[in-house]
Structure formats: C-alpha cells, structure tokens
Amino acid sequence: MSQTRIKICGLTDPKGVAAAANAGAAYLGFVFFPRSPRNVSVARAQELACDVPPGLMKVGLVVDADDALLDELSARVPLDMVQLHGHETPERVAEVRTRLGLPVMKAVGVADADDLPALDAYAQVADQILVDAKPPRDATLPGGNGLSFDWRLIANRRWAVPWMLAGGLTPENVAEAVRMTGAAQVDVSSGVESAPGVKDADLIRNFCTAAKAA
Numbered sequence: 001m002s003q004t005r006i007k008i009c010g011l012t013d014p015k016g017v018a019a020a021a022n023a024g025a026a027y028l029g030f031v032f033f034p035r036s037p038r039n040v041s042v043a044r045a046q047e048l049a050c051d052v053p054p055g056l057m058k059v060g061l062v063v064d065a066d067d068a069l070l071d072e073l074s075a076r077v078p079l080d081m082v083q084l085h086g087h088e089t090p091e092r093v094a095e096v097r098t099r100l101g102l103p104v105m106k107a108v109g110v111a112d113a114d115d116l117p118a119l120d121a122y123a124q125v126a127d128q129i130l131v132d133a134k135p136p137r138d139a140t141l142p143g144g145n146g147l148s149f150d151w152r153l154i155a156n157r158r159w160a161v162p163w164m165l166a167g168g169l170t171p172e173n174v175a176e177a178v179r180m181t182g183a184a185q186v187d188v189s190s191g192v193e194s195a196p197g198v199k200d201a202d203l204i205r206n207f208c209t210a211a212k213a214a
C-alpha cells in the first residue's frame with residue numbers, strides 16, 4: 001500500500017468536506033473562480049474551513065487573482081496553501097508567495113513535450129507544482145474539465161519541489177496514473193462528482209481507496 005497523498009478539490013458544502021476528510025484526503029481545495037460550478041464565496045469558504053479537521057491542508061484555488069482578492073482571502077479564510085491556476089508568471093508566483101506568506105502551488109498545463117520546460121521554471125519559484133492537463137483552446141475553465149494527458153510524458157520525472165498529478169483522474173484510473181508517473185500526490189475534482197459541482201461521497205471514498213492502494 002502506497003502513501004499517496006490526495007487532494008479533493010472543488011468542495012462546496014459540509015458533506016463534501018466530511019467525505020473527503022473521512023476518506024483520508026490530505027488536502028481539501030476551495031475554488032474562488034466565479035465561472036466555475038465549484039465556485040465558493042469568501043464567506044462560504046470561511047464557514048467550510050471551520051469544518052476541516054486540524055492537520056488537513058486547506059487550499060484556496062484562484063485564477064489570475066488580483067491583490068484585492070488575495071488580501072480578502074488572507075484576512076478572512078484560514079488557508080494553508082494557495083493554488084494558482086491561471087496564467088501567473090514565475091514573477092507573479094513569487095510575488096503572491098511573499099504577499100500572502102503562504103506556500104504556493106502553481107498549476108501547469110501539459111499536452112505535449114513542449115509544455116515540460118515550464119514545469120522546471122515554476123519549480124524554481126513555487127513550493128509545489130501541479131501537473132495538470134492543458135485545457136483545450138475553447139474550454140470555459142482553465143481546469144476542472146475532467147481531461148487527462150499522456151502520462152508517459154512525465155513518467156518518473158522529478159522536480160526540485162514536491163508535485164501533484166491532476167487532470168481527469170477518477171476512481172478507475174488513478175492507480176494506473178500513479179504507477180505510470182510515480183506521483184506521490186494526486187488531485188481530483190470532476191472525477192468524484194455526480195454532476196458538475198456536486199461531490200459524491202462514494203466516489204470520493206473509492207478514489208482515495210484506489211489511490212492509496214496503488
């Protein structure tokens with residue numbers, strides 16, 4: 001049995017938070033991006049954060065956030081990490097990290113080998129990198145699309161900082177994804193939902209069981 005660490009992202013209600021915590025997730029993610037079906041308000045996130053057991057990492061996902069949103073989150077939600085899921089440059093990643101005084105995880109989209117150098121660049125400035133599928137050009141969302149990429153591209157690759165695999169993971173494919181890539185951490189959102197934005201406790205449990213057994 002591996003010690004795969006799991007992030008359940010896009011939680012919107014106390015039931016989802018409890019399901020993820022009970023299933024053994026290490027990170028719980030909250031999305032602050034109005035276009036997302038998983039978007040939560042700052043007030044809602046503040047409430048949900050109270051339900052998170054101590055020791056679990058509360059991750060705030062933002063997309064090209066301005067300083068006003070970052071400052072509001074910092075003042076009102078007890079986050080443990082921020083996930084940058086937009087077009088933030090390495091300079092902006094460093095700036096956000098300093099501004100918030102929190103660890104920052106930068107999401108990088110991968111579709112082919114040309115996308116791999118960006119992972120090395122962001123690994124110099126972020127605390128963690130999230131290796132996600134690159135969204136299609138016409139996608140409404142920059143992530144959370146349930147799309148995976150060719151895992152062979154990163155098989156047994158290592159970076160200067162811890163990293164997490166994301167993109168189209170499900171209870172059915174997560175074990176294979178872990179075996180092919182050597183990922184020690186995995187992140188899922190749409191793969192544990194019964195409908196966009198609606199987390200399913202059984203799928204969360206099955207995902208965590210499969211990831212840990214990989």
Ligand SMILES: O=C(O)c1ccccc1N[C@@H]1O[C@H](COP(=O)(O)O)[C@@H](O)[C@H]1O
Nearest residue numbers: 009036143144145146167168188189190
């Ligand atoms: O989940 C969203 O709605 C979302 C919105 C904006 C940026 C990222 C988003 N989700 C993140 O995308 C990856 C992969 O998600 P999936 O498992 O393929 O659905 C994950 O990190 C989500 O947190």
